Amino acid sequence: MAKISIQEWFSLNKKRDKEKEPQRLNIPENLWVKCHSCKTTIYNKDLEANLKVCPKCGYHYRLSSRERMKITIDEGTFKEFDANLKSCDFLAFSDTVPYQKRIEDAILKSSLNDAIVTGAGKIGGISTSLGIMDFAFMGGSMGSVVGEKFTRQVEYAIEHKLPVLVFTASGGARMQEGIMSLMQMAKTSAALERLREFCLPFIVVLTDPTTGGTTASFAMLGDIHIAEPNALIGFAGPRVIEQTLRQKLPPGFQRSEFLLKHGMIDAVCERKNMKEVLTKILTFFAEQ
């Protein structure tokens, strides 16, 4: 056998690895997933069947607005509102990518028009005005469209005497819309003040993650606050706090259970029980 140098040996190995790669790619994608939390390998179909909750450790994966709708709303009862509202780049804002392009990319990627889907539907037979945020659309950020759709959802509820339910998932205000995104906090909170005057309930389900301007407006204004387990919920993001204080944050900080302990939410509810709990709450408010 011819002698080879160490470098050559390494490069040979590299070549071999490269040849192996096509084989690896032949395995169907997403057949198995490794749990983010407990690292157990789970058969993807099992995960889907379990409402995207790890059967081993109970880790709740994020849901798209479509997935959420499917497991929450009575089948065939949902009517979407304002799907024709679209964000626009009125500040001519561009960071690494122009905002207009970001909007278009997000629409393509998520096949949604913006970070919230609103409408009316039934839950456990009770008519409800619904909003479901989607983190996949620019981090669920609240710009003019999210603010407007939520506000109209509340106005619809006032007009038709319905309870309002919202699932939050948002990184906060949409910076690309500058001050106008801040004003959505004012607008949505104002709408909720009117809802109160009409004595209609507002229920918030906080899902991972809910932070920033969304938390500091409608997400914390519910008559009832329910959170999914271990969801990150806070005003400032954990990185901002760490940078400001220059110290590590305690484990569990800003998670649902932490908020429960500090009196900010009514209950932590596992996904499999969510619809049942929501039905009970809606029934409580609907009872004459």
Added chain:
Amino acid sequence: MAEKINLLAFEKPLTELFKKIEHLKKISEISMTDEILMLKKRIETMRKEIFLNLTPIQVVQVARHIMRPTMLDYINLVFTDFVELHGDRNFSDDPAMVGGIAKLNGKSVVVIGHQKGHATKELISRNFGMANPEGYRKALRLMRIAARFNKPIISFVDTPGAYPGIGAEERGQAEAIAKNLREMIALTVPFVTVITGEGGSGGALGIGMGNKVLMLEFSIYSVISPEGCASILFRDAGRAPEAAEKSKLVAKNLLELGIIDEIIKEPIGGAHNNCEQAAQNIKAAVIKHIDELKKLSHGELISHRYQKYRKMGIFTEV
């Protein structure tokens, strides 16, 4: 205050002139006063010119100037008979938020506002004007008193933002701000907000939902600081000047966008060069707007405020 040179980087052309004045003063005989006066005039004209063409990031620097007048600097110049009221009745008193009763043009009002400071010690004790939940709850308590006893409210906004701390999260910073936003809409009295320095995001809005929102000429109002914006969106905090430009945070832009109702002129070289003048300008503007709002009934005041914020947002409907 003005001559204690606290010049910003872009005021550099003035340093030489200030030095000259210092020099003349040192060797001064009475005969030099004319020269000094002339130099001062030159400084004034140059300053005027410099301040005519500030870039957004330069405005940010003026808004954050260590000598920029604070709420407590203005309070006895704009109002009389101020009595400070403390505490949120739940947890503590927040020194970053000041509030109380006072008289404006002889009539009783409630005043609330963020408080920074000029010296390190005060800045630290006031947490650099970054309020905790207690601050927002104290402000709400005072606003409710105003509404119950039919007194107008004036809020002064000057904060980098609500404090992002562990205790603030534990005690519900988000809830405190959110509740203020909702409750401010329903106040039955005239409510005017003046942004005097930094209008930092939710921390500013948390006391800033007046029927009228006025802004000092060299103050800023934004959803995130230019540094924060640059570090998140450009991944480089050094690009803050660009972020300041793009996020349209100066008074002129905000007036165009319909976010604010009026720009209050500042004295030459910014409010810190003549606090009294700045206070007089604020006073005149606030009195004008409060008087106008007093003509509205309780219901009209609420609906005026509701319509103002309901309209905000730009999108397309396809």
